[in-house]
Amino acid sequence: MSQPQVSERPKPFVFPEYCKGCGRCIDVCSKHCISLGTEINPQTGLIPIVLDLEACNGCGLCITACPEPFGLQPQVQPGEDYELQDPAHLFGARETAAPHAEPIPDELVDLPATAPLVIKGNYAAAIGAMLAGCRHVYGYPITPSTEGAELMAKLLPKLDGVFLQAVSEVATVNIMYGCGGAGLPCLTFTSSPGFSLMLEGISYMIGSEVPGVFLDIMRGGPGLGNIAPEQSDIKLACRGLGHGNTHAIVLAPSTPQEMLDLTMLAFQLSFKYRNPVVILGDGYLGQMTGRVTLPRKMVRPGRPQWAVWGDHDHRRNLICSIYLSEQELEDHNKYLLGKYAEMTANEQRADLFHCADAETLIVATTTPAQMAKGAVQQLRQKGVKVGLFRPVTLWPFPIQHLLPLLKRVERIVVVEASNGQLEDELRLALSQAGVFKPPLIEHVRHYGGVLPGQSEIVNRILAAEEVVS
Numbered sequence: 150m151s152q153p154q155v156s157e158r159p160k161p162f163v164f165p166e167y168c169k170g171c172g173r174c175i176d177v178c179s180k181h182c183i184s185l186g187t188e189i190n191p192q193t194g195l196i197p198i199v200l201d202l203e204a205c206n207g208c209g210l211c212i213t214a215c216p217e218p219f220g221l222q223p224q225v226q227p228g229e230d231y232e233l234q235d236p237a238h239l240f241g242a243r244e245t246a247a248p249h250a251e252p253i254p255d256e257l258v259d260l261p262a263t264a265p266l267v268i269k270g271n272y273a274a275a276i277g278a279m280l281a282g283c284r285h286v287y288g289y290p291i292t293p294s295t296e297g298a299e300l301m302a303k304l305l306p307k308l309d310g311v312f313l314q315a316v317s318e319v320a321t322v323n324i325m326y327g328c329g330g331a332g333l334p335c336l337t338f339t340s341s342p343g344f345s346l347m348l349e350g351i352s353y354m355i356g357s358e359v360p361g362v363f364l365d366i367m368r369g370g371p372g373l374g375n376i377a378p379e380q381s382d383i384k385l386a387c388r389g390l391g392h393g394n395t396h397a398i399v400l401a402p403s404t405p406q407e408m409l410d411l412t413m414l415a416f417q418l419s420f421k422y423r424n425p426v427v428i429l430g431d432g433y434l435g436q437m438t439g440r441v442t443l444p445r446k447m448v449r450p451g452r453p454q455w456a457v458w459g460d461h462d463h464r465r466n467l468i469c470s471i472y473l474s475e476q477e478l479e480d481h482n483k484y485l486l487g488k489y490a491e492m493t494a495n496e497q498r499a500d501l502f503h504c505a506d507a508e509t510l511i512v513a514t515t516t517p518a519q520m521a522k523g524a525v526q527q528l529r530q531k532g533v534k535v536g537l538f539r540p541v542t543l544w545p546f547p548i549q550h551l552l553p554l555l556k557r558v559e560r561i562v563v564v565e566a567s568n569g570q571l572e573d574e575l576r577l578a579l580s581q582a583g584v585f586k587p588p589l590i591e592h593v594r595h596y597g598g599v600l601p602g603q604s605e606i607v608n609r610i611l612a613a614e615e616v617v618s
């Protein structure tokens with residue numbers, strides 16, 4: 150009697166271009182047949198695994214462990230059709246520039262009219278994010294931003310969303326990289342020391358064109374500093390978003406209402422340009438309670454064509470910031486610079502208060518702008534021609550709104566809670582606009598949590614007026 154044929158269990162083989170080098174297969178193989186390779190795959194920029202199957206018993210655990218549908222496959226058995234297992238045969242040559250998927254556009258959904266809320270700035274931003282369609286929030290708690298994350302942790306699970314407290318800010322930004330790469334609106338609440346830790350990841354997001362919103366409630370520095378308000382991160386947000394030629398739109402709300410409105414805008418801009426957006430609040434603004442009117446529309450987000458969504462139609466997409474060829478990386482940089490130029494041309498925003506006839510202009514943003522506004526009102530009652538120029542975008546600096554005012558302006562007073570970080574942006578914008586003889590620029594500055602006071606600003610400007618007269 151002949152022995153029944155024992156068919157050998159199939160051993161694995163790997164499609165290197167579909168292996169992301171996650172190492173899960175390495176962990177499960179008790180026969181140590183799998184190791185991480187040493188060569189970067191030029192098609193993906195990733196390092197695929199290498200198989201040495203001499204000891205392989207065909208248990209199949211590695212194939213089960215592989216999260217990539219076509220990473221590890223069973224080897225073809227005699228009589229089986231290899232072509233059917235070949236992703237190149239199933240999907241055609243792998244391309245990243247021409248995805249199959251049709252984009253699903255965002256939808257606007259009507260909201261009923263409601264009475265205004267009286268809430269903290271951090272809560273207003275959290276509500277703005279939810280109304281913008283954000284259901285994914287990651288973060289590491291840090292005062293004075295924590296209330297926003299707390300509210301999200303309570304509400305998002307009830308809205309089929311996710312709040313995850315990451316192990317660190319470095320983990321947070323990299324989770325956002327993955328979430329934004331899937332085309333989902335995501336956000337973090339953080340504060341200055343945490344924002345510093347996220348900068349490398351923000352550079353990766355910019356390089357890979359991944360959207361995401363960073364809400365930085367700035368506090369006193371350097372180092373751990375304190376938890377009081379300081380405009381300590383203007384230079385980081387405008388000039389220091391990690392390595393490389395990086396930029397992101399930087400929005401600067403000044404009231405709880407703007408915390409909501411600008412957070413909604415941030416998501417729109419982040420997806421419009423496929424780039425992170427930074428919102429700079431400060432410790433007072435996050436904690437400040439104010440009247441907030443909800444919009445009459447909210448966003449149901451769609452799905453962009455480029456999303457790495459994990460289904461057949463999106464499989465050709467790739468989120469990656471590595472360009473090993475020097476020329477390709479220069480071309481990618483040129484493309485990004487073009488995008489920054491578009492942002493600079495289209496997204497400058499400023500709020501002008503009594504600027505039309507102003508001879509003295511105060512430039513201020515976030516909470517110090519509130520003190521400056523009070524000072525303008527007080528000085529106007531004394532007949533002083535003073536106005537407040539409040540940049541709502543710190544990058545791009547709204548120079549196109551400032552230039553027309555300079556015909557009348559004799560003096561600019563920069564009021565800020567940092568040692569010249571806002572003034573540097575102003576001076577750079579003037580110089581880049583070809584204004585080499587600007588009006589006299591003075592300043593009222595504090596730091597460490599001390600804010601410029603209204604009477605201090607008034608006295609400074611009155612003293613200057615007396616000197617002139």
Ligand code: SF4
Pocket residue numbers: 160161177178179180181182183204205206207208209210211212
């Ligand atoms: S089939 Fe089993 S033994 Fe073979 S490589 Fe995979 S995990 Fe290791």
Ligand code: SF4
Pocket residue numbers: 163167168169170171172173174175197198214215216217220221
């Ligand atoms: S589990 Fe799949 S994707 Fe991860 S390293 Fe192994 S083959 Fe590659």
